[in-house]
Amino acid sequence: MFPELAAHIIDAIHVSDGEAVYITGGAHQQEFLEEIGIQVAKKGGQPFISAVSNDYQKRLLETCSVDQFKRTPKILKGALEAMDKYIVIEPYSDPSIKTSFREKLQARSEGMYPILQIIYSKPGKPWIYMGWATEGMAKMYDVPLDVLERLVIGGCNIDYKKLRADCEHVMSILDGARRVHVTDKHGTDFWLDIEGRRLNPDDATWSPEKEASGDVGGNLPAGEVFVAPVETHGEGTIYCPVTIDDLTRSVLIRGARLYFKDGMLVPEKCTAEEGQEVLRDTLSKFVEVDMQKYGAPNALKVAELGIGLNPVIDRSIGYILTDEKIGGSVHVAFGMSEGYGGAIMSNMHWDFVTAPSETVEVEYRDGSKKLLMKDGILQ
Structure with a gap:
C-alpha cells in the first residue's frame, strides 16, 4: 500500500521539479519514508529523509536538560530554511514515552519557536502531516490495532471526488456568513464570528x-472545512468526549467541557471527567510560553472552527x-491560527472535537439563517 x-x-503537496522536500518520521516507517522520497525524486524533486527510533527519542528526553531543550536546534533550523516543502509522518511508534517529561516538552516547545515561524508564519512552507498506526499507538488510544488502521489508513483511501464535493457544499453555505451557532444534546452550545475569514477545504488536493x-x-x-474565526468574538460551551493532552500528546482527557467568552478560553471554568488537572496544567504551560514569546496568552484565543467530513472515520x-475528520462532528481549536486566515501565533494549537451529532446554524450579514447540519447530518 506504500506507493x-x-x-x-x-x-496533496504538489512536488515540482527542483524542489527540496524534507521528509521526516520514525525509524519504524523507514520503508515508507523511502517510498515517499523515491516519488519525490520521480517528480524531479530533491528528497531529504530524517528518521530516528522511538527508543532514541525516549533516551534523548531522559538525557538532555531543560536548558538544552530550550535552545533552538541549529541544524534543523537551517534545513527547514533551505527546504521548499515539508512532509511529516507521525513520528512516535509509542507516544506514551512522553508522559513523564512535561517540563522538558514545555522547554522544547520554547526552543522550537523559530521552527514554527519558518513553517507556519507568512509566507510559510507547504506542509503535509500524515497519521500512522502502530501497536504502541493503539494501546495508548485503547483501541484494537485494526480499528486504528481503519481510521488512519482507511481514512486516507477514500473517494476524494466525493470529499471535494462535500467540501464545496459546506463552503457554499458558509460563504458570506457572519456567525455560526453549534448545539448538541451533550451540552455543546456556542457561537463564533467568521465574517470576512477565509474558508479552507481540507480535501487532500492541491490547486x-x-x-x-x-x-x-x-x-x-x-x-x-475549517476557518479561523474572529479572535475577539465568540462565546459558549464545547463538550468534547475525548481529546489528548496537547503538550505531551500522550495523556487522554475524557469528558472535557470548555467554556470561552469574547473568543478566550476561561481555564478555571474548563472541566473534565478524567484528566482535568492535566487539561488545566497544559493550558497554563502554553500560556507561560506564549507570554514569553508573544507577550500575550495566545494559547487561550479561539483559533479554528472545523466541520468533519471524512466518510470512513466514524x-x-x-x-x-x-x-476532527469525523462526519457530523465539529471541532474548535485554541492557539495558533496564523497560516490559514487567522492572526494568532502560538506554540499551541489544541483541537476539541464534539460528538458526531451536531446541529449547525449559519447566520448571514442580512440576518437570514440557514441550517448546515442537523443532528450530525449535512443539509
Whole structure:
C-alpha cells in the first residue's frame, strides 16, 4: 500500500521539479519514508529523509536538560530554511514515552519557536502531516490495532471526488456568513464570528488557487472545512468526549467541557471527567510560553472552527488527527491560527472535537439563517 499512500501525499503537496522536500518520521516507517522520497525524486524533486527510533527519542528526553531543550536546534533550523516543502509522518511508534517529561516538552516547545515561524508564519512552507498506526499507538488510544488502521489508513483511501464535493457544499453555505451557532444534546452550545475569514477545504488536493490564497498545509487523513474565526468574538460551551493532552500528546482527557467568552478560553471554568488537572496544567504551560514569546496568552484565543467530513472515520478515540475528520462532528481549536486566515501565533494549537451529532446554524450579514447540519447530518 506504500506507493498509493505516498502518491496521495505527493498529490496533496504538489512536488515540482527542483524542489527540496524534507521528509521526516520514525525509524519504524523507514520503508515508507523511502517510498515517499523515491516519488519525490520521480517528480524531479530533491528528497531529504530524517528518521530516528522511538527508543532514541525516549533516551534523548531522559538525557538532555531543560536548558538544552530550550535552545533552538541549529541544524534543523537551517534545513527547514533551505527546504521548499515539508512532509511529516507521525513520528512516535509509542507516544506514551512522553508522559513523564512535561517540563522538558514545555522547554522544547520554547526552543522550537523559530521552527514554527519558518513553517507556519507568512509566507510559510507547504506542509503535509500524515497519521500512522502502530501497536504502541493503539494501546495508548485503547483501541484494537485494526480499528486504528481503519481510521488512519482507511481514512486516507477514500473517494476524494466525493470529499471535494462535500467540501464545496459546506463552503457554499458558509460563504458570506457572519456567525455560526453549534448545539448538541451533550451540552455543546456556542457561537463564533467568521465574517470576512477565509474558508479552507481540507480535501487532500492541491490547486493554484489554494496556494495563492495562502492555504499551503494539510493533513492525511483529510476531510474537513475549517476557518479561523474572529479572535475577539465568540462565546459558549464545547463538550468534547475525548481529546489528548496537547503538550505531551500522550495523556487522554475524557469528558472535557470548555467554556470561552469574547473568543478566550476561561481555564478555571474548563472541566473534565478524567484528566482535568492535566487539561488545566497544559493550558497554563502554553500560556507561560506564549507570554514569553508573544507577550500575550495566545494559547487561550479561539483559533479554528472545523466541520468533519471524512466518510470512513466514524468514532473518536483521542487521536485528534482522525477525530476532527469525523462526519457530523465539529471541532474548535485554541492557539495558533496564523497560516490559514487567522492572526494568532502560538506554540499551541489544541483541537476539541464534539460528538458526531451536531446541529449547525449559519447566520448571514442580512440576518437570514440557514441550517448546515442537523443532528450530525449535512443539509
